[in-house]
Amino acid sequence: MYVPFARKYRPRKFSEVVGQEVAVRILRNAVKFNKLSHAYLFAGPRGTGKTTLARILTKALNCLKPEEGEPCGVCENCTAIDRGSFPDLIEIDAASNRGIDDVRAIRDAVSYAPIKGKYKVYILDEAHMLTKEAFNALLKTLEEPPQKTIFLLCTTEYEKIMPTILSRCQRLVFSKLSEAQIVENLKRICDREELQCEEKALYLIAKLSDGGMRDAVSLLDQAGTYGEGKVSTTLLEEFLGIVSQERVREFLVLLLNSDVDGALGFLKDLSLRGYNLVRFCDLLEEEIRGLLLYKSLKEPERVMQVEDFHTKLGDVPLNALLYLEKVVNTVRLDARSRDFLRAFELAIIKTQIVKDIVPISELLKYGVQPSEGEKKPQGKKEEHQEDPIKLLEGRLDTLTLEVLKRSRCERKEGGFLFYIKEGDLTSEEMNKIRALERRIDFVVELKKEEGGALPPFAEKVKDMFGAKVISHEQRSKGKGPSGKGA
Ligand SMILES: Nc1ncnc2c1ncn2[C@@H]1O[C@H](COP(=O)(O)OP(=O)(O)OP(=O)(O)O)[C@@H](O)[C@H]1O
Numbered sequence: 475m476y477v478p479f480a481r482k483y484r485p486r487k488f489s490e491v492v493g494q495e496v497a498v499r500i501l502r503n504a505v506k507f508n509k510l511s512h513a514y515l516f517a518g519p520r521g522t523g524k525t526t527l528a529r530i531l532t533k534a535l536n537c538l539k540p541e542e543g544e545p546c547g548v549c550e551n552c553t554a555i556d557r558g559s560f561p562d563l564i565e566i567d568a569a570s571n572r573g574i575d576d577v578r579a580i581r582d583a584v585s586y587a588p589i590k591g592k593y594k595v596y597i598l599d600e601a602h603m604l605t606k607e608a609f610n611a612l613l614k615t616l617e618e619p620p621q622k623t624i625f626l627l628c629t630t631e632y633e634k635i636m637p638t639i640l641s642r643c644q645r646l647v648f649s650k651l652s653e654a655q656i657v658e659n660l661k662r663i664c665d666r667e668e669l670q671c672e673e674k675a676l677y678l679i680a681k682l683s684d685g686g687m688r689d690a691v692s693l694l695d696q697a698g699t700y701g702e703g704k705v706s707t708t709l710l711e712e713f714l715g716i717v718s719q720e721r722v723r724e725f726l727v728l729l730l731n732s733d734v735d736g737a738l739g740f741l742k743d744l745s746l747r748g749y750n751l752v753r754f755c756d757l758l759e760e761e762i763r764g765l766l767l768y769k770s771l772k773e774p775e776r777v778m779q780v781e782d783f784h785t786k787l788g789d790v791p792l793n794a795l796l797y798l799e800k801v802v803n804t805v806r807l808d809a810r811s812r813d814f815l816r817a818f819e820l821a822i823i824k825t826q827i828v829k830d831i832v833p834i835s836e837l838l839k840y841g842v843q844p845s846e847g848e849k850k851p852q853g854k855k856e857e858h859q860e861d862p863i864k865l866l867e868g869r870l871d872t873l874t875l876e877v878l879k880r881s882r883c884e885r886k887e888g889g890f891l892f893y894i895k896e897g898d899l900t901s902e903e904m905n906k907i908r909a910l911e912r913r914i915d916f917v918v919e920l921k922k923e924e925g926g927a928l929p930p931f932a933e934k935v936k937d938m939f940g941a942k943v944i945s946h947e948q949r950s951k952g953k954g955p956s957g958k959g960a
Pocket residue numbers: 479480481483484485490491492493494518519520521522523524525526527599628629630659687688689691
């Protein structure tokens with residue numbers, strides 16, 4: 475019979491529990507030094523090990539051959555507890571037995587001594603679901619618990635437990651597990667199950683599980699089945715109906731380029747194809763956060779995985795990213811009063827000024843006060859307005875200036891459009907120039923493949939460079955060169 479991973483990989487000893495170091499240590503030492511409380515309250519998020527630790531404690535207390543507070547795992551009692559057939563372990567789901575009669579029944583049963591083991595253990599799961607009367611009935615028992623009886627109350631909603639109960643229990647707080655802890659545990663399971671998995675996919679699972687190990691393990695189980703033994707990000711995204719990281723990044727580049735048409739079209743397409751837009755918005759925020767960290771930290775690799783994507787976009791002004799983050803962040807708030815799609819569309823429209831955002835340090839170079847905001851940095855530079863090269867002289871290295879000098883340049887809407895041959899400038903260089911002089915933009919001319927089509931990576935380049943891409947042929951068909959020739 476197929477045993478789901480979440481059950482199959484439930485830790486059976488204290489040493490197998492991931493995280494929750496404080497709770498583990500307190501319980502293990504309580505067993506080792508025989509200093510048990512009558513009642514414990516395990517409080518913490520779903521799927522972080524509360525029920526698991528309650529069972530391990532029961533084993534440790536009733537094991538016939540315990541070692542240093544650890545259950546042996548093989549004796550009669552240990553195996554009976556693992557199988558769920560130990561008469562002195564009574565698990566009660568308070569969600570379905572929440573009334574006073576249920577608690578009275580417990581109270582009556584409590585007076586009998588353990589049948590098989592040394593301790594009788596009551597696990598009260600979802601303890602916050604008990605009614606007030608039931609809580610009161612329980613109080614009496616907690617106050618004068620019979621010898622060798624232990625109560626373990628588990629809850630995800632600590633605030634809902636009455637103070638009178640709280641004061642009679644020793645409280646152990648369970649915390650969410652970190653991404654690293656989850657990934658490590660998933661890797662171990664993959665090894666045991668001989669699943670082929672991409673590390674990135676495991677991180678995605680960890681992220682989606684939000685600190686809950688049960689969710690993470692179950693997701694791995696399902697993904698492994700779906701992928702027939704393979705767990706990759708692509709399969710996972712397909713299986714969950716979420717937008718791939720690559721696509722999220724494409725979208726982010728559209729926003730950074732203030733390509734409103736492109737971004738709105740992209741969003742509409744996702745919406746039509748039934749993708750989860752809320753999740754998409756989360757992933758987008760995550761990517762913006764990555765860029766912000768990359769730009770803000772001296773050693774970003776210590777807290778994040780630095781990828782080509784980050785280095786390529788390293789020149790995007792911090793102000794632009796902060797603004798974008800703020801706008802995307804308002805989508806959820808905004809969605810309270812309108813449809814999510816509409817709220818998202820509005821945000822996209824707001825992002826169109828991103829491209830005009832120039833670092834304040836650059837404005838200051840022109841002697842423009844930041845408060846003047848909208849005004850274009852001109853001042854005494856006016857006389858150079860007709861020659862973009864003059865605008866940049868002294869602010870760029872000579873090689874880059876040379877490239878610009880020999881490139882075709884067109885005037886467009888008060889700005890300048892340079893036609894750059896593929897390979898002549900890197901995206902960093904173009905971004906740098908754009909940041910220095912926002913009236914300048916680029917068209918990258920790709921070498922044409924045989925047959926006249928643009929090479930397959932044209933779209934990528936377009937997104938990465940934030941520039942239009944044309945083939946040589948298109949260029950010669952276009953309007954004749956005005957301004958400087960090549
Ligand atoms: N700390 C952990 N270390 C290793 N595995 C864990 C841990 N926490 C949870 N798991 C995995 O998740 C499954 C469920 O855990 P458990 O039943 O202990 O969660 P819980 O905290 O009681 O959750 P709930 O509040 O939903 O009852 C376990 O069988 C195990 O596979």
